[in-house]
Amino acid sequence: MPPTRTPPPLAAGPPAGRPTRAAPVTDWRTAPLTGRDDTLREVLRQLETPDGPPVVLTGAAGVGKSRLLREVGRRWLGDARTVLPVLASSAAQAVPYGALASHLPSDAATPEPRDLARQVAATVRRRAAGGSLLVTVDDAHLLDDRSAEVVRELHGAPACRLLLAVRDDTVPPDLVAGLLDRPDTARVAVPPLSRPGTRALAEAAMAGPLGVSTEAFLWHKSGGNPLFLRELLWSARNSGTIRQAGGVWVLTDTPPEPTTRLREIVSYHLDRMPAPARHALELVALGEPLCLAVLTRAAGAEPVAALRDMTLVVVEDAQARCAHPMYGEVLREQLPEAEAAGRFRELVEAAGARPDAVDPVRLALWAVAGDAPVGVDALVRAGRLAAARFDFVLAERLARAALEVGDRLDVQLLLADALGGQGRRHHAEVLLAALSLGLTEERDLVRVAVARASHYFFGGRRLREAIEVLEHARSRTADPLLDAEIGALLAGLHAYNCDYPSAVRVSEDVLARDGLDPATRLGALVTGSLNRAVTGKAAAALAAVEEGRQLACAHPERRMVATRLAVSRCYALHYSGRLREAEAEAREGYEAVVREERFTEAATWAALLVGRLITRGRLVSAAAVGAEAVSLHHGHDEVQSLPLALAECALASAMAGDLGTSRRCLDRLERDVDSAPHPYRGVAMRARAWLAVRDGDLAQARTMLVESADLGRAAGSHTWEVTAAHDLARIGAADLAADRLAALSGQIEGALLPAMLAHAVAVRHADPDGLDRASVALAGIGADLLAAEAACQAALAFRAAGRQRPATLAALRAQLLWAGCEQVRTPGLDPEVFVLSERERQVATQVAGGRSTKETARRLFLSARTVDNHLARVYRRLGVAGRDELAGLLVCAVTGPDTSGSGPAPDPGCRRGTPRPTRRSR
Numbered sequence: 001m002p003p004t005r006t007p008p009p010l011a012a013g014p015p016a017g018r019p020t021r022a023a024p025v026t027d028w029r030t031a032p033l034t035g036r037d038d039t040l041r042e043v044l045r046q047l048e049t050p051d052g053p054p055v056v057l058t059g060a061a062g063v064g065k066s067r068l069l070r071e072v073g074r075r076w077l078g079d080a081r082t083v084l085p086v087l088a089s090s091a092a093q094a095v096p097y098g099a100l101a102s103h104l105p106s107d108a109a110t111p112e113p114r115d116l117a118r119q120v121a122a123t124v125r126r127r128a129a130g131g132s133l134l135v136t137v138d139d140a141h142l143l144d145d146r147s148a149e150v151v152r153e154l155h156g157a158p159a160c161r162l163l164l165a166v167r168d169d170t171v172p173p174d175l176v177a178g179l180l181d182r183p184d185t186a187r188v189a190v191p192p193l194s195r196p197g198t199r200a201l202a203e204a205a206m207a208g209p210l211g212v213s214t215e216a217f218l219w220h221k222s223g224g225n226p227l228f229l230r231e232l233l234w235s236a237r238n239s240g241t242i243r244q245a246g247g248v249w250v251l252t253d254t255p256p257e258p259t260t261r262l263r264e265i266v267s268y269h270l271d272r273m274p275a276p277a278r279h280a281l282e283l284v285a286l287g288e289p290l291c292l293a294v295l296t297r298a299a300g301a302e303p304v305a306a307l308r309d310m311t312l313v314v315v316e317d318a319q320a321r322c323a324h325p326m327y328g329e330v331l332r333e334q335l336p337e338a339e340a341a342g343r344f345r346e347l348v349e350a351a352g353a354r355p356d357a358v359d360p361v362r363l364a365l366w367a368v369a370g371d372a373p374v375g376v377d378a379l380v381r382a383g384r385l386a387a388a389r390f391d392f393v394l395a396e397r398l399a400r401a402a403l404e405v406g407d408r409l410d411v412q413l414l415l416a417d418a419l420g421g422q423g424r425r426h427h428a429e430v431l432l433a434a435l436s437l438g439l440t441e442e443r444d445l446v447r448v449a450v451a452r453a454s455h456y457f458f459g460g461r462r463l464r465e466a467i468e469v470l471e472h473a474r475s476r477t478a479d480p481l482l483d484a485e486i487g488a489l490l491a492g493l494h495a496y497n498c499d500y501p502s503a504v505r506v507s508e509d510v511l512a513r514d515g516l517d518p519a520t521r522l523g524a525l526v527t528g529s530l531n532r533a534v535t536g537k538a539a540a541a542l543a544a545v546e547e548g549r550q551l552a553c554a555h556p557e558r559r560m561v562a563t564r565l566a567v568s569r570c571y572a573l574h575y576s577g578r579l580r581e582a583e584a585e586a587r588e589g590y591e592a593v594v595r596e597e598r599f600t601e602a603a604t605w606a607a608l609l610v611g612r613l614i615t616r617g618r619l620v621s622a623a624a625v626g627a628e629a630v631s632l633h634h635g636h637d638e639v640q641s642l643p644l645a646l647a648e649c650a651l652a653s654a655m656a657g658d659l660g661t662s663r664r665c666l667d668r669l670e671r672d673v674d675s676a677p678h679p680y681r682g683v684a685m686r687a688r689a690w691l692a693v694r695d696g697d698l699a700q701a702r703t704m705l706v707e708s709a710d711l712g713r714a715a716g717s718h719t720w721e722v723t724a725a726h727d728l729a730r731i732g733a734a735d736l737a738a739d740r741l742a743a744l745s746g747q748i749e750g751a752l753l754p755a756m757l758a759h760a761v762a763v764r765h766a767d768p769d770g771l772d773r774a775s776v777a778l779a780g781i782g783a784d785l786l787a788a789e790a791a792c793q794a795a796l797a798f799r800a801a802g803r804q805r806p807a808t809l810a811a812l813r814a815q816l817l818w819a820g821c822e823q824v825r826t827p828g829l830d831p832e833v834f835v836l837s838e839r840e841r842q843v844a845t846q847v848a849g850g851r852s853t854k855e856t857a858r859r860l861f862l863s864a865r866t867v868d869n870h871l872a873r874v875y876r877r878l879g880v881a882g883r884d885e886l887a888g889l890l891v892c893a894v895t896g897p898d899t900s901g902s903g904p905a906p907d908p909g910c911r912r913g914t915p916r917p918t919r920r921s922r
Contacts, residue, residue, distance in 0.1 A: 033071045034204055035197020036064065039190055043072055046186040047161055050132060054155060054162040054179050056140075059190035061265060062227025065165040068190060069136045072163060076134045084135045086151070088142035099137075099147040118153055132159040141170040148175035155179060168311075192224030201226060203249075205233055206242075209624075211250040211631035212606075213599045214242070220597075223324040231262040247661065250631040266330045273312075276303040281312055282335055285328035287347050287366065289319035291357040298350035344370030361385045365394065368401045376406040383414045385556060390600045392421030409435065409444055413451050420455045428455055446482045449473035450489055457493060467493050481517060484510045488523035495531055498679060500716035503531045511544075519558065522551040526561060529568035534679075536718040536748030538576035545569045563589070563601045567608055574612060575719040576750025579782030583612040590625075603632035604641045610648040611683075614655065615723075617785025617821035622652035623661065630665065643669060643680040650687035656824055659694055662687055682711045682720045686727060693731055693827060702733045709740060718747045726756040730789060730828050734763035751781050759790050768797035772810055779817060779894065788817035789828030796833060808878065811835045812893040816845070835877050843870040844878075848887040 033040065046055045057065045073083040092098030135154055137143065143151065152175050155162050162179070166172060172180060179185065193201060199215050210218070222229035236242035242251055273281065280299035284290050284307070292315055296304050304320075307313045312327065313320050322328040335343070344366045351358045351366070364382035367374035383398035396418035402411045412435055420428035432455060436448045449469050456466035470490045477483050487510040494503035507528035511521070525548035532541035545565045552561045566589050573582035590605035606629030613622035626649030633642040650665035669684055689704035705727050712720030722744055729737035737760040744753060755777040762770030771794035779787035791814035798807035815834040819841060825831075836844060839860075846856040853871075857864045880886050 033067060034201040035193045036068060039188060040071060042188050050159050053182060053184040053186060054164060055186045055188060056180055057165040057188050057190050058168055060168055062225045063190050063192055064226045065190050066138050069138055069165055073136050082133050084133060086135060086137045088139045090142055093142050093144050096144055096146040098144050100150055134161050134163060137164045140164040140176050141166050141172040143173055143176055145173055148173045193226060195219050198222060198224050198229060202229060202233060206249050209248050211248045212594050212602060212628050213632055214249055214251045216597050217251060220325050228262060228326060248627045248631045263330055266326045270330060277306045280304055280307055282331050282343055283347060284313055284320050284322055285331040286343050288321045288328060292318045292320050294350045294357060295320050298346045341370050345372050348372045364398055376402050380410055380414055387417050387421060392418045413447060416451060442477060442479060443482060446473055446477060446486060453489060463493060463497055484513050484516055485520045488520050492527040495527060498715035500531055500535055504535060507531055518551055519555055522548055522555055526564045529565060533568045533571035534717045534719050536575060538572040538749045541568055541572035560601055563604055570608055575748060575752055577752035577781040579616055583616050586612045599632055603629055603645060606632060607641055607645040607648050610652055614652055615783055619652055619656040619824045620822040623656045623658055626652045647680040647683035647687060651683055654687050654690035654694060659691060662691055682708045682724060686724055698731055701731055718744055722748060722753055729760035729763050734760050738764045755781055766797055768794050768801055771797055775813060784817045785821045788814045788821060789826060792829055792833050808835055809893050815841055816894060836874060840870050840874050843867055844874045844886060847871060847883055848890045
């Protein structure tokens with residue numbers, strides 16, 4: 001293997017003259033072992049027997065065997081325990097006893113190798129001073145013969161254990177091989193890190209959380225190999241391609257290139273492959289994920305089987321991939337252009353028998369790269385699918401290939417879409433302007449107008465120009481079907497323009513027509529479902545979503561249709577009071593697109609999830625996801641969701657108390673986003689109001705919330721208005737809140753508005769029973785933080801009225817709900833109201849859930865006696881007499897008692913006057 005450059009550890013500072021953009025702080029040689037708990041536990045278990053057989057760690061290069069050896073040695077050290085670390089290397093392999101040079105006896109007088117080996121072994125054993133000795137041999141396959149003989153002499157010595165690390169793809173010396181091949185030798189495989197383990201290791205090195213797309217890039221590029229991960233982070237740091245955004249590490253638009261050292265490591269292994277196997281692996285590298293049947297047809301069964309035996313490819317769901325992403329990258333770089341074209345033609349020919357087994361985008365790309373014949377229709381279809389996946393570079397390549405076959409309008413429109421998607425707006429605009437000249441067919445004019453409007457909006461946020469282009473085209477169109485096609489897009493633009501009445505009117509007009517093209521109806525359902533959701537018509541919105549989902553299956557080229565329908569569904573569920581369902585669907589959708597690395601859609605899902613978490617009261621989680629949502633937009637915003645992501649992150653951060661992040665997000669909104677109307681503005685105004693609340697300026701906060709509600713009313717968005725109006729009740733402006741919410745009665749379907757209105761009215765009249773009922777209602781729909789605030793207010797009002805028992809129940813409900821809200825502090829939450837300490841709440845919750853004292857003690861890391869002491873105080877403070885009564889009281893606290901009297905409803909678990917509990921009953 002040629003000599004390689006060894007980069008300094010990540011802890012070293014940046015190169016001279018380069019500004020510090022990232023500051024990894026961990027030297028991985030001494031960092032805590034990450035992601036290896038199970039493997040470490042297994043090795044230590046194998047070493048428990050004093051005179052047991054050798055233990056061998058096996059794994060690929062760079063997988064972390066050396067780090068694991070050091071950790072085992074560190075844990076082995078102790079009383080009467082000695083560790084002898086032996087490091088073999090290719091440099092020392094040429095020198096007899098090279099790996100043991102520092103352990104040779106100074107008085108060695110005999111030249112006989114075997115006698116000298118015995119002397120070295122005896123010297124090593126003496127160093128153990130009669131205690132147990134652990135000899136760790138790193139890279140044992142590189143031991144010279146003399147050192148290997150010493151290791152063999154050490155094996156079998158009293159109280160001496162051997163731990164060797166060997167690379168999978170090597171042939172060790174005969175003496176070492178003899179130890180490895182013993183039937184009693186314990187082999188422990190060291191696999192690549194899992195995805196969570198890779199993330200944890202990278203975050204430890206960077207001393208901060210990773211963005212979603214950054215984590216996915218590092219996972220797929222490193223394949224869980226710690227050495228590869230280290231090199232990637234080193235490259236990112238030195239190239240300045242990793243930076244912090246909102247406290248999250250994100251990569252810039254130009255990901256880091258693997259280091260020369262990393263490429264040389266991979267090339268060293270690939271260059272030793274047999275020619276047929278390398279040919280097959282090159283096909284996989286160019287076509288992955290590649291249908292196994294297509295690969296076998298192109299390369300033959302024997303080379304494919306050899307690749308699988310050498311673990312160079314993995315096959316999942318009949319699709320073959322390179323076992324490590326770097327294999328494919330290096331092979332693609334090394335393959336000459338002419339040979340690569342030939343491989344692509346082989347793939348096209350092999351796929352001819354199984355066209356349905358290959359993605360049409362990939363098949364078209366193979367044909368273009370291999371200069372194989374392909375029709376215009378196939379290229380246009382593939383280009384549209386590539387654009388729908390936001391791969392605009394590939395879409396342009398396919399469009400230009402189609403132009404060489406036939407210059408058609410649909411090809412030119414595809415090219416304009418691809419250019420605009422890459423940010424080359426001027427080129428796209430010139431092309432579209434040229435296309436609109438000389439067209440006479442009404443349908444062609446409409447198609448160009450729709451393309452120009454989409455370009456104006458998605459390419460540059462030029463909303464008014466987009467609407468004007470569509471309105472002009474609509475005024476010149478006599479065909480009702482073409483008019484409907486324009487209307488489907490126009491309705492969405494009206495919504496972005498905060499003109500929901502016009503958006504509803506246009507979308508409903510389109511959906512009322514018969515004989516619509518399925519694609520046009522699908523577009524109208526997408527915009528219509530959202531318009532219905534934000535105006536409070538949940539049932540109609542959900543029905544439109546279901547119809548749209550059925551149509552979407554036939555139109556995969558429609559960009560983000562499924563995501564937009566899901567957004568509409570979440571809004572409809574949320575504002576109708578089904579908050580738990582809305583959060584669950586938003587979380588599930590977000591996690592799904594992240595797993596599939598559809599990061600443009602992930603940005604939209606993340607912003608959507610933030611809003612659901614805020615209303616549920618998970619403010620810390622909301623702020624974290626908000627930072628992820630912003631980081632996913634670094635350098636691009638294809639679907640215009642960055643303003644909303646910034647506003648939601650600002651709101652969540654302000655409510656959670658992270659005022660610095662909130663202000664940075666709001667500053668970026670003012671600096672980078674134009675002043676056109678947009679639905680984010682109401683959210684941003686709420687964020688500013690909560691910043692004022694945190695600063696103690698309630699008068700300013702009240703003004704801003706009124707302005708936010710007014711923006712919602714002006715836009716015709718009832719849901720926008722109701723959220724801001726209820727915030728007024730939370731900061732003490734109950735009169736304003738109750739009046740505005742009462743005026744909205746009947747405008748929004750579901751349980752959310754009635755619960756918020758009941759809360760505002762109860763605050764207005766300082767009604768403890770009303771506050772208590774509002775708290776139960778808000779908890780019932782999943783608004784846990786709002787319910788906790790209302791319960792706190794109810795507890796204070798009950799105490800002021802001298803009604804201690806319902807006050808205790810309300811305070812207990814507030815505390816239980818607050819614990820599930822990540823224990824955030826808001827103006828409406830006063831922990832001084834709580835009747836239990838935090839530890840007492842934990843004990844009470846565990847015991848009420850049916851756990852014994854011992855189980856509770858084990859879960860909370862307490863002694864049983866301490867649990868009993870806490871439990872006694874809980875019984876005394878709550879006025880209950882045993883576990884059953886405690887469980888019943890907690891149920892009463894959450895579901896709401898009958899507060900018309902002085903105590904809870906006549907439930908067996910809520911009785912009073914029961915004898916004091918004995919130690920056994922506790």
